[in-house]
Amino acid sequence: MxxxxxxxxxxxxxxxxxxxxxxxxxxxxxxxxxxxxxxxxxxxxxxxxxxxxxxxxxxxxxxxxxxxxxxxxxxxxxxxxxxxxxxxxxxxxxxxxxxxxxxxxxxxxxxxxxxxxxRPVHQLFGGALRDSVPVYASDLSPAEPAAMVELAERHVEAGFRGLKFGWGGLGGDVRHDAKWVGAVREAVGAEIDLMLDMGTPVPFDSAVWLAHALAEQDVYFLEEPLAPDDLDGFAQLVAVSPTPITTGEKETSRFGFRDLIERGGLRIIQPDIARCGGLTEVRRIAALAELRNVRVIPHCWSTDILVSATLQFLATQTDAPYQEFNVMDNPLKTELLVEPIQQQNGAVRVPDGPGLGIELNxxxxxxxxxxxxx
Ligand SMILES: [Mg+2]
The missing domain is CATH 3.30.390.10 (Enolase-like, N-terminal domain)
Known part of the structure; x- marks a missing residue:
């Protein structure tokens, strides 16, 4: 062949x-x-x-x-x-x-x-440990807090148990960001996992302030509050933050992730399988992370090709707390496959057809x- x-x-x-x-x-x-x-x-x-x-x-x-x-x-x-x-x-x-x-x-x-x-890819990896993976709703942050609350309520209604807002209206003033998260927490209740993605860096002292403020709302993680290359900053922030800190969507290769873990001190990393080196490399990264008790919650904001690849990988991992799930209304996400991948009750079934188990429309x-x- x-x-x-x-x-x-x-x-x-x-x-x-x-x-x-x-x-x-x-x-x-x-x-x-x-x-x-x-x-x-x-x-x-x-x-x-x-x-x-x-x-x-x-x-x-x-x-x-x-x-x-x-x-x-x-x-x-x-x-x-x-x-x-x-x-x-x-x-x-x-x-x-x-x-x-x-x-x-x-x-x-x-x-x-x-x-x-x-065989599906997960079988080639030695077999699945689960036939579905929990997903969190991942959405762009609107410009107004009332709109964020409304979107959060809609996602919870749709069955999600975890929610993330990112970029958009966030990062201008971290005091506003914390207030917005407080409003969402009040609306959705204590049981929902809330996450915040700054997308672009804020000053270090603002990140420390925000990490403490978000802990009062029991935030699941704070993503990318610092620049991707500021590994020493991450190490200092992780050391003092009561909220888990994440990064990694812009990182590539096991060498890059080794640095994030060893020098940056990250306890959760977010490799993107369509960026980090593919399915081959993410398994090496995950092995490295597992040895150091670091959790892997992949970045997954693209088409259902990446969604399936990420599901195939997470199906085989001992620890798979969440997969990101883009909830934007975008035909490149919702229409690209003959059978689009959909969530139900906050989880997504792992495709079990040969390969990725998908067919392009x-x-x-x-x-x-x-x-x-x-
Ligand atoms: Mg992000």
């Missing part, structure tokens, strides 16, 4: 704006083979930049595009191909966008292996397809 082509497809909403929603455009990857089996993956970052990394021709031994490295090779040899992509990009890769591109291809390779063997793919040449 051989890889014949790696196809990159950019999907883009008619209007894209610079807010906290990074599901306005996506890059879908199809790995084609000579046996008619196609693996589906996605990489989550700037789609046109990713496309260039996949398509680039040879420039140097350790500066190569990913597609020429893989065409003609056996897609079932995932460890070998992952290492090949990593080693032949070390002059310009190792972290960041190259790892994000590797992620998308890696997800597609696991989908192929599943389809070849007739090609009509939707064509409707939102964005061509570089216009």
């Amino acid at each position: 051989k890889i014949t082509d790696i196809e990159t497809i950019i999907l883009r909403l008619p209007e894209v704006v610079a807010n906290g929603d990074n599901l306005q455009d996506v890059l879908i990857i199809k790995v084609h083979t000579d046996e008619g089996i196609t693996g589906i993956g996605e990489a989550h970052t700037a789609p046109t930049v990713l496309k260039a990394i996949i398509d680039a021709p040879v420039s140097h031994l350790t500066t190569q595009g990913l597609k020429p490295l893989l065409v003609g090779r056996d897609p079932r040899r995932i460890n070998e191909l992952w290492t090949r992509m990593y080693r032949h990009t070390t002059s310009y890769g190792r972290r960041g966008v190259v790892l994000q591109a590797i992620s998308g291809i890696d997800i597609a390779l696991w989908d192929i292996l599943g389809k070849v063997t007739g 090609e009509e939707i793919v064509e409707r939102y397809r964005w061509r570089l040449d216009g």
Whole structure:
């Protein structure tokens, strides 16, 4: 069996704006083979930049595009191909966008292996420990506290037991942010897990103040209050914060997560499987985390391709408290699959068809397809 082509497809909403929603455009990857089996993956970052990394021709031994490295090779040899992509990009890769591109291809390779063997990815990982995963509703923060309360009530009504608001109206004044969370807590009661995602950093002293204020509302975690590279800041904040602190959605590779854990002191990390290095790398990251009693709550704000990949992974983990679940009304989330993935009573069933267990709705793919040449 051989890889014949790696196809990159950019999907883009008619209007894209610079807010906290990074599901306005996506890059879908199809790995084609000579046996008619196609693996589906996605990489989550700037789609046109990713496309260039996949398509680039040879420039140097350790500066190569990913597609020429893989065409003609056996897609079932995932460890070998992952290492090949990593080693032949070390002059310009190792972290960041190259790892994000590797992620998308890696997800597609696991989908192929599943389809070849007739097994879901979680079985290839040794079998599931659960057939559904708890999810928390993840929403952008509105500009007004009353609107946040209304959204929170709607999500609880829909069955969610955990809620997160992020970006949007947050981060301007942490005293306002704390008051908003207080209003939501009062509306939804003590049993619901509340989470707050700053998205962009606040001053260190404000983060310390907020972490203490949120503890009074029994907040489940405070996400990204500091800059992603401020590892020493995170270490200091984690040491004094009564609220659990999280980060990691912008981090890549086991080396990056080792630093977050060992230098940053994080007790919860949030790898994104369409960014961190794919299903192959997230399992290495999770093994590292488990050894240090660090919890893994993956970032998952993209299409149902990533949702399925994340479910396949979490199904096999001893500790799987939550998966993020984007509740925005966005066709790239709600319509991309023939059978969209839906939550019920705050949990999502793990797809059990071969590979990722998903099928793209090609009509939707064509409707939102964005061509570089216009
Ligand atoms: Mg976030």
